[in-house]
Amino acid sequence: MSSLPLSDLPGPLPATAAPAPAHSPLSPTHCTRFSRAHLTRHALILLPLLLVGAWAAADWRTFQGGAARLASADPWWLLAGLFFTCMGWAAAACVRQGALPERLPPGLLLASQFAAGAANQVLPASIGAHAVTLRFLQGQGISLARGTASLALYSLVKPIAKTLVLLGFLVAFPDLLHLGELVPDGRTSLLVAVGVAATLGTAGVLAAAVRPLRRPLVCFVRTALTDARALHSRPSRVLALWGGAAATPLLQASVIASVGFALGLPLSWTQVTLALLLAGTAVGAVPAPGGIGPVDAALVFTMVTFGAPTGLAAATVIGYRVLTVWVPLLPGALVLSVLVQRKIL
Template sequence: MTTLPLEELPRPLPAPPLAPALTSGRRARTALSLLPLLLIAAWAAFDRRSLYDGAARLVAADPWWLLAAGLFTVLGWGSAALVRQGALPDRLPTGPLIASQFAAGAANHVLPASIGAHAVTLRFLRRCGVPLPRATASLALYSLARPIAKTLVLLGFVVACPGLLHLGDLIPDGRTLILPAASVAVSLLLAALLVTFVRPLRRPLLDVLRTALTDVRVLHTRPCRVLALWGGAAAAPVLQAAVIFSVGTALGLTLTWVQVTFAFLAASTAVGAVPAPGGIGPVDAATVFALVAFGAPMGTATATLIAYRVLTVWVPLLPGALVLSMMVQRKML
């Protein structure tokens, strides 16, 4: 048996360059995991005065009413998950779905017009194996069902309690409705222009439209999906109003639950189309105005909305960002 010299022995083939690609993927996931925390830090620095004022008022408030407000906040995440499931024929895992909506809440308060929440939800649906046209169509149905259900609930309050509601002070004038109407008109115009002139987008948008029409017909043949979609969409604004009422009662607001609920419904319906992160700003100002129209002192109404935002935005924001980061790390998003 002859022995080959050491320099003539066959050398092993070099390993394929997979390690750099894997390392880049890990770095990208790590960056995406840290991005929500960095955005929260920047927002906290920008809005630190409102955060401090709201936290100071919450410390001095009635803890039992604040506990009730926290319970209604948690139920609000459940209602969002219910609407998401009702807008989709496919069965979604319950636990991850609720976690995704909790994480989406953190993203929703950073980007305007619910873009952050929709992006997180879209990524979650794709990870669950939902085709892109169907996932996009479910987001459109979700966005359509929420304002329709809120308007129907508002009309229900008007019919059920005509004597308790001072409609003349709360109905917005024509100038107040110009901005929401313009926002809706511009959105529809942009969609029409994209379909007409951008050929690469025409087919995907038409696929989404066809899928949406098909899914709407299928969903409304299933009573469980109808109840989840429209029941959850109707419950969501009522739960938000319950949070405001609980926080206001903890701070000494003397308005009834019916008055607070109608004030919030009227305010959010009037200016809800204004693209602001999580509706913060226009909806808050309109709600304060509505509460004052019912007889609440300006200082108490303002303090109620500031404390409400701290409880529903700032308190769950860090846990929501951590859940978002964890879901990114586990490739659930």
């Protein structure tokens, strides 16, 4: 029996590459989805910078005029105003923490509020800040119902605390100023009451008539009431919630007063604080990005009523906006982009 040479023996069959399954990481469908997610992530990173750039271009003249006036102001008072501005973000972080039973990481919470300040200048009625905060809370494992309830509690506590601070100032300084020109007439008060009643009535009718809205609304109300009851049984949360909410308008007034003192405004800190509280109470419900516009005009009018020159009062408000909006605008947008890039938001 003759044996075949080794060279004639059949070798192993060549392996044929099997097609990748549809769910494989190398499949075209997966690559397409990955590329879309990658592009979406990059778009979300650049979106804050684009929006802030567009807003800045539209309001560039205000920045130029305010910067020119601040160039000749007292730098030490401006530094004090910048300090109070930074303390305002810390106060906002305290209120956010006080509105939640879970403990949040302090550093990331403060960074999210700094980023929320930039987003708040683009969208009206604090929508930008609430959206950034809600995304941050969901990234920390907070459910949508609880996160939304905390935003509602935050939005409810802030005006109540501001009103209490205003009443406290009016009781403590009854003879400081005459409020006849600042108190709205009966027609204005009636319009405000009708607007609030119409908003609440519309929400109630929608919840009762639209069945898909009923269940999430009931879940939201139940979660909000449960969390509010639990939070007010913890002294630390009560202090953070109400203390931070009461400190916020005082810190804002301190920024305005610092800018005014740097420019030579002939008003005391108490008068500036009352001016801000009255202006915010009068037109604070008007939706505007960051409150810019209606609140500024009311603030100038109130300070003029207290005895400040019109030009100096307007310069003080413009300088206040430069210090609280323009100076932290680009850093806040960069922090917002970094938080999106690291998937914290």
